[in-house]
Amino acid sequence: MKRYEKFADEIAELIRTGVLAAGEKVPSVRHASRTYGISASTVFQAYYLLESRGLIIARARSGYFVRELAQQPLAEPDISATAATSTEVDVSELVFSVLGSLKNPDTVPFGSAFPCPSLFPLPRLARSMAQSLRDMAPNEVIADMTEGNPNLLRQIALRYGGSGVALQREQLVITTGALEALNLCLQCVTQPGDLVAIESPAFYATLQVLERLKLKAVEIPVHPREGIDIDILSQRLDKLPIKACWFMSSLQNPLGASMNEAKKAAVYALIQRHQVPLIEDDVYAELYFGANPPKPLKSYDRNGLVMHCGSYSKCLAPGYRVGWVAGGRFAEQIRRLKLMTTISPSVPAQAAIADYLQHGGFDRHLRKLRHALETQQASMLASAARHFPPGCRVTRPTGGYFLWFELPKQVDSLQLFQQALNEGISLAPGPIFSASRGFGNFIRLNYGHPWSPQCEAAMATLGGLIRGF
Amino acid sequence: MKRYEKFADEIAELIRTGVLAAGEKVPSVRHASRTYGISASTVFQAYYLLESRGLIIARARSGYFVRELAQQPLAEPDISATAATSTEVDVSELVFSVLGSLKNPDTVPFGSAFPCPSLFPLPRLARSMAQSLRDMAPNEVIADMTEGNPNLLRQIALRYGGSGVALQREQLVITTGALEALNLCLQCVTQPGDLVAIESPAFYATLQVLERLKLKAVEIPVHPREGIDIDILSQRLDKLPIKACWFMSSLQNPLGASMNEAKKAAVYALIQRHQVPLIEDDVYAELYFGANPPKPLKSYDRNGLVMHCGSYSKCLAPGYRVGWVAGGRFAEQIRRLKLMTTISPSVPAQAAIADYLQHGGFDRHLRKLRHALETQQASMLASAARHFPPGCRVTRPTGGYFLWFELPKQVDSLQLFQQALNEGISLAPGPIFSASRGFGNFIRLNYGHPWSPQCEAAMATLGGLIRGF
Known part of the structure; x- marks a missing residue:
């Protein structure tokens, strides 16, 4: 890993753990260069990277600041309820109907189980x-x-x-x-x-x-x-x-x-x-x-x-x-x-x-892949904050390419799945993740694809559909 | 398929079905050329091919003859006995110990489940x-x-x-x-x-x-x-x-x-x-x-x-x-x-x-592969006739790369398997092919590898081991 990537990860960690809060100024280039014993250009490279990952934002003549989401970010869902002691499982039919919905290549693949194949070498x-x-x-x-x-x-x-x-x-x-x-x-x-x-x-x-x-x-x-x-x-x-x-x-x-x-x-x-x-x-x-x-x-x-x-x-x-x-x-x-x-x-x-x-350079590829996913996560979180109605909650995982949304109680995610599909958007409805068919108002969205105007529009459409319940 | 290959297959069929018996003269080049309406050189090519497949043999100044095996060929085994009505199966351990014996690349691979990889494109x-x-x-x-x-x-x-x-x-x-x-x-x-x-x-x-x-x-x-x-x-x-x-x-x-x-x-x-x-x-x-x-x-x-x-x-x-x-x-x-x-x-x-x-030429490859296997089968059958004791029987399959030998009643093929392995020869003992652990005096040998002096020596060794029971 290059020096600037390492430094960027250190700053990202401070943001993730809340040591640097949203809206706060990150250390100036001069200060960081002195404190960490690295060159100013290394700091610049790191801040540029963090900016591309959606974590900080440059303000003219003021330096870099921890990025605030466009709106108040969505809250985190609660821990799931304790289930019955044991359950016979009968979910396959439902899973296959969801997987079948992914066949159409023109669908926005929020329901996919894989990241975008162009992210792989x-x-x-x-x-x-x-x-x-x-x-x-x-x-x-x-x-x-x-x-x-x-x-x-x-x-x-x-x-x-x-x-x-x-x-x-x-x-x-x-x-x-x-x-x-x-x-x-x-x-x-x-x-x-x-x-x-x-x-x-x-x-x-x-x-x-x-x-x-x-x-x-x-x-x-x-x-x-x-x-x-x-x-x-x-x-x-x-x-x-x-x-x-x-x-x-x-x-x-x-x-x-x-x-x-x-x-x-x-x-x-x-x-x-x-x-x-x-x-x-x-x-x-x-x-x-x-x-x-x-x-x-x-x-x-x-x-x-x-x-x-x-x-x-x-x-x-x-x-x-x-x-x-x-x-x-x-x-x-x-x-x-x-x-x-x-x-x-x-x-x-x-x-x-x-x-x-x-x-082949596995570690180099992984660094690129992780940074792409982290950037895309920030984009989807920001987009959800813009478009989803109040009462929606979402996870903020420290890796992978899935977000898990808790929607308002009245939303039926299987119905939402059908409605979204009619609009050309796939998603994974909550009940396929549960032996006891719980999570009826939850959905899993995949942010493994480079963020695009099409993704943004799809989030707006989803937001509208959710409001419709 | 080329004309000479087609003609060779027709003659091979006559040999297989016994229309042309062992030792009998095959049609002369002139005769065949006239009867089948093909050129003399096509007939020559076909006979050359059949010779390489071990089916006919050239005798100086007399033409081609259906090859006789070095000795009287081995007889065919009988149909297997009727088994008990149903059997619980418990053969895996035995199979794995046989498969394990194939790991050593220096072993003569008569026990293998695959033909020689060099036969593939x-x-x-x-x-x-x-x-x-x-x-x-x-x-x-x-x-x-x-x-x-x-x-x-x-x-x-x-x-x-x-x-x-x-x-x-x-x-x-x-x-x-x-x-x-x-x-x-x-x-x-x-x-x-x-x-x-x-x-x-x-x-x-x-x-x-x-x-x-x-x-x-x-x-x-x-x-x-x-x-x-x-x-x-x-x-x-x-x-x-x-x-x-x-x-x-x-x-x-x-x-x-x-x-x-x-x-x-x-x-x-x-x-x-x-x-x-x-x-x-x-x-x-x-x-x-x-x-x-x-x-x-x-x-x-x-x-x-x-x-x-x-x-x-x-x-x-x-x-x-x-x-x-x-x-x-x-x-x-x-x-x-x-x-x-x-x-x-x-x-x-x-x-x-x-x-x-x-x-890629799949059919061309298959013709070559089939001919190689047919030639190798002839070699193994001839070798078995030379080296195995009287009372041994063998199949003459019309394809594939396995021969199934019935050995004299007193032979224990699991013991033979161990003895052969000590001599650097693998084989597949009969009991692994039976839910009721039958076929105790049978073995399966793989002729999928180009015949070699090493194969010939291994057959002689096996013959000796069989006689030892």
């Missing part, structure tokens, strides 16, 4: 693909199916090492995206009818997988910033024969919540005491804003109880379908299940990603 | 990959996940059309290899505890999938040339609540048996009468010898009862992990299951294969 990946296919010995196309591409395994292990998680390469199983990993993990530790603790709201695929495997959901409320309610989790683990937990400890989908370090440690202590395996879905790990990457819950795991699932689909190579799991004590069983179902993700795709990770 | 595929990634619009990497690559869907549908199966593109679901397709199909039509009719012997992954999904096997005996015993199938369908059939109608693994057209029609009539869905595993479809491609059982399907699963892993692109299913009335359900488990096979791999199918 696809041409550079293509070169890595060509290079690695040139270098590949014929027998590797077969050998790498059972074992995984050795270079990719090395790159993944190295990155774990860099984030403070030491693990043996044998723990790693490369999968067809994270979703296959999550499916396999859950199959490894449950039988039909078992109870699984999940978040509420939860990623809709979690609900679909539970439904497919005939498992029952124990929904644990999630605070929009701090993650799951650990007291409720503890009570549930005490009283119910929960066979597995499936949580996103960082940048939870749809809330964007991240547990702090203390909470991660406490959750680990809980599952360790109850000896309940934890499936950690960490597909947004690389999309944090600011200077400090969140540590996975896996980093506390001393007993192989945590199955940590990651993917390149959201941060590097959508469509390549390469994910993995660090499977702890379940790794061998997961590997075998995989050999019985899909055998292996595409060997060329594995090789291309491995080559890219080694030579 | 990997450099040409790599060019197709580079080309299609250059041409791909960024949004396609995301859109093609849910829908499948449109060009690949078109190419697959075209090929069905060419083989006389008319189907709507909506019936096609592209999967991570055929194994995912087979898994999804079976999940679509069964619940844990259900009975499934399978072949005996069966492809071991079939058994693993049944075991994983807690299904019970109803084993139907298979004749080494003619395929399943239809009388037994009919009786079982009458008496047992069978929920699905899973058969390989052509080039069955491990026997290499192909049902003739009449039998395929009869099997379809049976499942249609009982309204039992049929999963047709047809991954060796393109590897037939001779002039006449076998028609899939799917070609008789007028009611969408047959789920026809294919793959490029065995005929074009191992390791790319692209297969498909023509899912009949179950297609939409299969597609949804796929979206819930792996979402999609690799989008670049789909695009590369689509481009290759359109521009």
Whole structure:
């Protein structure tokens, strides 16, 4: 990371944590240059970057100020209500009808699960693909199916090492995206009818997988910033024969919540005491804003109880379908299940990603991607403050590309979904994130696409529709 | 196909069907040229090809003769015994220990499930990959996940059309290899505890999938040339609540048996009468010898009862992990299951294969591949006749790359597997092909690798080990 980027992240952190309040002047260039021991041009570069990310604003002859949103920013939603003890899941039909709405390329893709593909280094990946296919010995196309591409395994292990998680390469199983990993993990530790603790709201695929495997959901409320309610989790683990937990400890989908370090440690202590395996879905790990990457819950795991699932689909190579799991004590069983179902993700795709990770400039790409997402988040938040009626609330996640809106009570988000679709706008209605069909007045919007007049107009249209209820 | 290749296939057919017996003279060049209305040089080219395939042999100043094997060829095994009515499956551990034995690249790979990778046009595929990634619009990497690559869907549908199966593109679901397709199909039509009719012997992954999904096997005996015993199938369908059939109608693994057209029609009539869905595993479809491609059982399907699963892993692109299913009335359900488990096979791999199918010369490659396999089969059969003791029997499949050997009764093929492994030779022991752990004196050998002195020596070693029992 360049010096000015590092400095920009430090200032951004001060803004995020409220040390520098909205409207406040940021340190003058002269002052910052002296205090931080950096050149004036470095400070200028950093402030220019922060301005492009929508965090500060230049005022003629006065310097830079922390940006105020166009209107009073929307408040944060409350933590979700505590759900019934366990629920049979039956949400798939609804999810498929929402996913089907995304097919039309002319729709404003606020309902999408992916960021804009132009944010990914696809041409550079293509070169890595060509290079690695040139270098590949014929027998590797077969050998790498059972074992995984050795270079990719090395790159993944190295990155774990860099984030403070030491693990043996044998723990790693490369999968067809994270979703296959999550499916396999859950199959490894449950039988039909078992109870699984999940978040509420939860990623809709979690609900679909539970439904497919005939498992029952124990929904644990999630605070929009701090993650799951650990007291409720503890009570549930005490009283119910929960066979597995499936949580996103960082940048939870749809809330964007991240547990702090203390909470991660406490959750680990809980599952360790109850000896309940934890499936950690960490597909947004690389999309944090600011200077400090969140540590996975896996980093506390001393007993192989945590199955940590990651993917390149959201941060590097959508469509390549390469994910993995660090499977702890379940790794061998997961590997075998995989050999019985899909055998292996595409060997060329594995090789291309491995080559890219080694030579393509992954960290440089990630910095650009994070900054783009942070800027786009600011744009959507500002736009929502301009166009949405009073009473709307919204999360302010520290990463990822989703905002979770609580709309006034009378809004029916499934109806809103249909109305918006008629206007050429997709969105993800709250009930697809809930086993008990809660969140009827919530929506998830994707800000993963570069902000445009079309996006702004779509937000205005949504605001109008919301007022119509 | 070139004229000489077509003529060579006609002569090969005469040899295969016994019209031209071993030791008999094939038509003289002059005679053939006159009878078939082709040039003498075309006849020469054809005979040269047949010689390279081990079917005929030139004798100085006498012309070409149908080749006699070095010794009396081995006899064919009998049809397998009729199994118990249904069996719980528990074969996975054994299969994994056999698969594990293939990791060492110095082992003679008679136990492998794949042909030699050098038989595939990997450099040409790599060019197709580079080309299609250059041409791909960024949004396609995301859109093609849910829908499948449109060009690949078109190419697959075209090929069905060419083989006389008319189907709507909506019936096609592209999967991570055929194994995912087979898994999804079976999940679509069964619940844990259900009975499934399978072949005996069966492809071991079939058994693993049944075991994983807690299904019970109803084993139907298979004749080494003619395929399943239809009388037994009919009786079982009458008496047992069978929920699905899973058969390989052509080039069955491990026997290499192909049902003739009449039998395929009869099997379809049976499942249609009982309204039992049929999963047709047809991954060796393109590897037939001779002039006449076998028609899939799917070609008789007028009611969408047959789920026809294919793959490029065995005929074009191992390791790319692209297969498909023509899912009949179950297609939409299969597609949804796929979206819930792996979402999609690799989008670049789909695009590369689509481009290759359109521009790469698939049929030319297949002709070369089939001829190579046919030649290698002749070499292994001749070698077995030279080295294996009397009492051994073997199939003579009309395609694929497996031979199925029945060894003398006292041979324990699991023990033989261990002994062979100590000598650096892998093989697939009979019991991994059976839910009821039958076939204790059978082995499957892979002739998918160019014949070499090392192969010849390995056959001699195996012969010695067999004699040692």
